[in-house]
Amino acid sequence: MEENRDQWGSRLGFILATIGSAVGLGNIWRFSYQAYENGGGAFLFPYIFALITAGIPLLLLEMGFGFFTRNSAPSSFRKVKEKFEWVGWWSVLVAFTVTVYYIVIIAWSLLFVFESFSLGWTADPEGFFFGEFLGFSGSAFTLGGIQWKIFFALLAVWIINYVIIAGGVEKGIEKASKIFMPLLALMVLIIVLRGVTLPGAMEGVKAFVTPDFSKILDFNIWVGAYGQIFFTLSLGFGIMIAYSSYLPKKSDVVKNGIIAGLANSIFSIVVGFGVFGVLGYMAQQQGVEIADVATSGIGLAFIAFPKAINLLPGLPQLFGFAFFFSLTIAGLSSSISLIESVVSSLIDNFSLSRKKAVTLVSIVGFILGVPMVTQGGLAILDIVDHFVNIFGLLLVGLIEMLILSYAFDLDKIKDNMNASSDLHVGNGWKAMIKFIAPVFIGIGFVQSTISELS
Ligand code: PFF
Ligand code: NA
Numbered sequence: 001m002e003e004n005r006d007q008w009g010s011r012l013g014f015i016l017a018t019i020g021s022a023v024g025l026g027n028i029w030r031f032s033y034q035a036y037e038n039g040g041g042a043f044l045f046p047y048i049f050a051l052i053t054a055g056i057p058l059l060l061l062e063m064g065f066g067f068f069t070r071n072s073a074p075s076s077f078r079k080v081k082e083k084f085e086w087v088g089w090w091s092v093l094v095a096f097t098v099t100v101y102y103i104v105i106i107a108w109s110l111l112f113v114f115e116s117f118s119l120g121w122t123a124d125p126e127g128f129f130f131g132e133f134l135g136f137s138g139s140a141f142t143l144g145g146i147q148w149k150i151f152f153a154l155l156a157v158w159i160i161n162y163v164i165i166a167g168g169v170e171k172g173i174e175k176a177s178k179i180f181m182p183l184l185a186l187m188v189l190i191i192v193l194r195g196v197t198l199p200g201a202m203e204g205v206k207a208f209v210t211p212d213f214s215k216i217l218d219f220n221i222w223v224g225a226y227g228q229i230f231f232t233l234s235l236g237f238g239i240m241i242a243y244s245s246y247l248p249k250k251s252d253v254v255k256n257g258i259i260a261g262l263a264n265s266i267f268s269i270v271v272g273f274g275v276f277g278v279l280g281y282m283a284q285q286q287g288v289e290i291a292d293v294a295t296s297g298i299g300l301a302f303i304a305f306p307k308a309i310n311l312l313p314g315l316p317q318l319f320g321f322a323f324f325f326s327l328t329i330a331g332l333s334s335s336i337s338l339i340e341s342v343v344s345s346l347i348d349n350f351s352l353s354r355k356k357a358v359t360l361v362s363i364v365g366f367i368l369g370v371p372m373v374t375q376g377g378l379a380i381l382d383i384v385d386h387f388v389n390i391f392g393l394l395l396v397g398l399i400e401m402l403i404l405s406y407a408f409d410l411d412k413i414k415d416n417m418n419a420s421s422d423l424h425v426g427n428g429w430k431a432m433i434k435f436i437a438p439v440f441i442g443i444g445f446v447q448s449t450i451s452e453l454s
Contacts, residue, residue, distance in 0.1 A: 005070065005245070005246065006168055006169035006170065006246050006354075007169065007170065007246050007247070007248055008169060008170060008174055008246050008247060008248065009170040009174055010174070011251065011252075011256065012178075013170070013174035013175075013177065013178060014174070014243070014246075014247060014251070014256060015256055015259055015260055016174075016177040016178055016181045017173050017174055017177040017243060017333075017337070018240070018243055018256070018257075018260040019177075019181060019260050019263045019264060019267075020177045020180060020181055020333030020334065020336070020337065021234045021239055021240075021243070021333065021334055021336075021337030021338075022232060022233050022234050022260060022261075022263075022264035022334075023184070023263075023264055023267050023330055023333070023334070024102075024234075024330050024331060024333070024334035025102070025105060025301075025327060025330060025331050025334070026228075026231055026232050027232060027264065027267050027268045027271060027330065028271055028275070028301070028326065028327060028330060029296055029297050029298075029300045029301050029327075030228070030231075030232075030296050030297065031228070031232070031268035031269075031271070031272060032208060032268070032271065032272030032275045032276060032296075033275075033294060033295065033296030033297075033300065034224070034228060034296065035047070035208060035272060036207060036208050036276065036294055038215055038218075038221045038224065038225075039211060039212045039213070039214075039215030039216050039221065040207070040208060040209050040210045040211050040212055041209040041210060041211035042211035042212055042213045042215055042216045043215070043216070043221070043225070045216050046216060046221055046222045046224075046225035047225045047228070047229070047265075048265075049222070049225070050222070050225040050226045050228070050229045050440070051229055051261065051265060053432050053436050053437060053440070054226055054229055054230075054432065054436070054437040054440060054441065055229035055230075055232075055233050055235075055261055056257065056258060056261040056262075057425075057429050057432040057433055057437060058230075058233070058235050058397065058401065058433070058437060059233050059235060059240060059257045059260070059261050060253070060254060060257045060258075060417070060425060060429065061400075061401065061404060061413065061433055062235060062239075062240035062241050062244070062400075063240050063241075063243075063244040063253050063256070063257050063417075064244070064253055064413040064414065064416065064417040064425075065241055065244075065404065065413055066240065066241035066242060066243065066244035066245040066247075067244045067245070067247055067251065067253050067416065067417060068412060068413050068416045068417070069241075069245065070245045071241075071245055071348055072088070072092075072238065072241060072242045072245060072341070072344035072345040072347075072348045072349075073087075073088035073089075073091050073092055073238030073241045073242065073341065073345060074086075074088030074089045074092060074238075074345050074348070074349055075088070075345075075348045075349060076088060076241055076245075077403070080403060080404070080407060080408045081407060081408075084403055084407070087396070087399055087400060087403060088238060088241075088345065089345070090396055091236055091237055091238040091341070091396045091400070092237075092238050092341055092342050092345045094236070094237060094388060094391070094392035094393070094396060095237040095238055095239065095338045095339075095341040095342055096338075096342045096361070096365065097384060097387075097388055097392070098237070098338055098388055098392070099335060099338040099339055099342070099365055100365050100368045100369050100372070100384070101369070101372060101381045101384050101385065102331065102334065102335055102338065103154065103157050103158060103161070103331075103335050103365070103369060104150070104154060104369050104372045104373065104377070104381060105298075105331065105381075106157050106327075106328060106331035106332060106335060107150055107153035107154040107156070107157045107373075108133075108150065108153070108302065109301070109324050109327040109328040109331060110153050110156065110157060110324075110328050111133075111149060111150065111153050112302065112306075112320075112324040112327075113321060113324040113325050113328055115320075115324075116309070116317055116320030116321045116323075116324055117317055117321070118317075119306075119309065119310060119316060119317065119320065121133075121306040121310075123310065125302070125303050125306035125307050125310070126303045126307075128306075129302050129303055129306075130378075133147070133150075133302075134147065134150075134375075134377065134378055135147050135375045136375060136376075136377070136378050136379075137375040137376055137379075138379070139376055139379055140376045140379035140380045140382075140383060141376060142374065142375045142376035144374060144375060145374055145375040146370070146373060146374050147373050147374070147375070147377070150373040150377075151370070151373045154366065154369055154370075154373055155366065157332070157335075158362050158365065158366045158369075159362075160332065161332070161335055161336055161339055161362065162358055162359070162362045164176045164332075164336050165336055165339055165340055165343060165354075165358045166354060166355050166358045166359075168354060169246045169340075173336055173337075173340060176332075176333070176336065177333060180329045180332060180333045181333065183325075183329055184326055184329050184330055184333070187322045187323075187325055187326035187329070188267070188270065188271060188274070188326055190318070190319070190322040191271070191274040191278075191319070191322050191323055191326065192270060192271070192273055192274035192277070194274070194277075194278075194312075194319050194322075195273065195274035195275065195276075195277030195278045195281075196273055196274065196277040197277075198277055198278065198280070198281035198312075198313075199281060199284060200280045200281045200282075200283065200284025200285070201276075201277035201278070201280045201281050202277075202280065203280040203283065203284065203290065204276035204277050204278070204279045204280020204281065204283065204290055205273055205276050205277055205280060206280075207276060207279075207280070207290040207291075207294070208272055208273070208275075208276035220447070222440070223440065223443055223444045223447055224444075226437075226440045226441055226444045227393075227394060227444050227448055230393055230394060230397055230441070231393060232264060232265075232268065233261060233264060234334065234337060235397050236392065236393050236394070236396040236397035236400065237337075237338060237341055237396075238341040238345065239337045239338065239340070239341045241341075242340055242341050242344040242345070243337065243340070245344070249420065250420050251420055251421075252420060252421045252422055252423070253417045253420070253421055254417060254418070254421040254422075254423040254424065254425055255421060255422060255423050258423065275300070276290075276294075278305070278308045279293050279294055279304070279308065281308065281311070281312075282304070282307065282308040282311060285311045286311075293308075301323075301327060305323055306320070309323070339358070339361055339362075339365070342357075342361050343357045343358050343361055346360065346361070372384075386452050389448060389452050390448075390449050390452050390453070394441055394444055394445040394448065395445055397441060398438060398441050398442055398445060401433055401434075401437060401438050401441075402438060404433070405433055405434040405438075406434075410430050410433060410434070411430075414426075414429070414430065
């Protein structure tokens, strides 16, 4: 069985696929706003602290775990103790739930790629987005009125994912990552170069980076940084376990993990300059403050950016294309990893063929996504997102760390990882996993649950 397991064809392929998973919608629409709101340049202190004390250590833990067990999440946890298998299934369930709505958003991005050719979001992007595009009714209970354009885009995005994942680890995921990641880098280069050279851009960039040190004394900001690190590195979804289970025996897991972890953050910071350059330009054009135009999430991508693109001097279509195309490929390289977490678990546990497993996941995932392309779709998406934020992410990650620390032997993972790595993890790493990260993440979980519920 083991000999038949899929494998990455090259180290570069594995690193690109891992970065592809980590770099996603969140890097483009969440990080820069979070930094701006939480102290600008000063936010880098809690952010980098969280990256070093939790992000990279946990990334290495998940990678080392999958590399050690050579299995996807559920069977990996079963190897720790029979009774822990459910932790793996829980992370797979979270991955699947996120997939269902993450792919809906990729479908919107894909449609906006086409809208960008004609600036089809009109002079009133907000009205367009909620009106003609989503046909949003305002209530989760309006299941009528399928938005057919989005329906077919959703189908198309599932088919793209299906084809890539059915192709296998090396011939599908790795090959796609080798195409997507350079393309993404190119698109981001266009966005950033254009963004920072616009009139008024420097005002925006200043708002993004000017340190407000009074904010870093706020404990909540530190806890928020931990939450962001988790999502941004795709931790707690069983993805890194599955991806690393496909590594050849001789891989340098430690170095690969550190490279991927750093690349993800560098990507976020670089994109931040482009995003705030554009926001600075828009604020200047409209004669308003940066604070009046800065937002994050869906509002930034599908409303604020189209507004800004409308105002661009010279070839706004090219910029619009670069922006929505980068959202689309950043999203796709993350969605394939989410789906692979589910698919690899089905393959390992039910001896399904890869084709059968991907077919099953794609059909069920597509069907569950259909309510999200109706007139109530946005509200449903929101509810599912809240649900995942409460029961997913931090909670799974926390339990994962505690089990591997206290019901298993971290040294086994450590020694196995060190044996084939140039760089080594030591007692500092163990201390982060056993004590420091769980404390912050535990507090983060309690706090985010309270804020989600209120
Ligand atoms: N890391 C991705 C982002 O920052 O957008 C989101 C993500 C992708 C989270 C895949 C989890 C995941 F499994
Ligand atoms: Na990310």
